[in-house]
Amino acid sequence: MSELSRAWVALGANLGEPRAALNRAIESIARLAQCRLVARSSHYRSAPVDAPGQPDYWNAVVALDTGLEPLALLRALQQIEQANGRERSFRNAPRTLDLDLLMFGDISLATEELTLPHPRMHLRAFVLAPLAEINSDLQIPGHGRVAALLPSVRDQLIERMD
Numbered sequence: 001m002s003e004l005s006r007a008w009v010a011l012g013a014n015l016g017e018p019r020a021a022l023n024r025a026i027e028s029i030a031r032l033a034q035c036r037l038v039a040r041s042s043h044y045r046s047a048p049v050d051a052p053g054q055p056d057y058w059n060a061v062v063a064l065d066t067g068l069e070p071l072a073l074l075r076a077l078q079q080i081e082q083a084n085g086r087e088r089s090f091r092n093a094p095r096t097l098d099l100d101l102l103m104f105g106d107i108s109l110a111t112e113e114l115t116l117p118h119p120r121m122h123l124r125a126f127v128l129a130p131l132a133e134i135n136s137d138l139q140i141p142g143h144g145r146v147a148a149l150l151p152s153v154r155d156q157l158i159e160r161m162d
Helices: 018-030 070-083 125-135 146-153
Strands: 005-013 035-040 044-046 057-066 098-104 158-160
Touching (some): 005 018, 005 070, 005 125, 070 098, 098 125, 125 158
Antiparallel strands (some): 044 057
């Protein structure tokens, strides 16, 4: 790996065995070519957002250094989702595994396939709490430090599980 970028990935699952799915996904991410896992959060359990009646989600965030380009990393993450039974039947559908590329270095990008930074990451406790655990000083462009954003999502139910 020559030129490396720091990427941040959110993981979530609420079908099957979500905790096991997150662990498998983290192991898969750590094995990706041109990637090195540098940090992982604890597991968190959160209530579904904009999807009443679904089971609670299990969530985590990982940081990795990668020599991949953003779209190549996104596609690799989507392959991990598919290998874990991910189906995209409708918006906010329950998931066996969801991997969201949150940020990729200092890149800002807006395409049909990928928007960086993730446009709603600053609004979600299930992203901010695990992200704060591994880097509370991380700056989300246009929104501020992760630690400073946490109070704005305190009404969202989330619990650290380990």
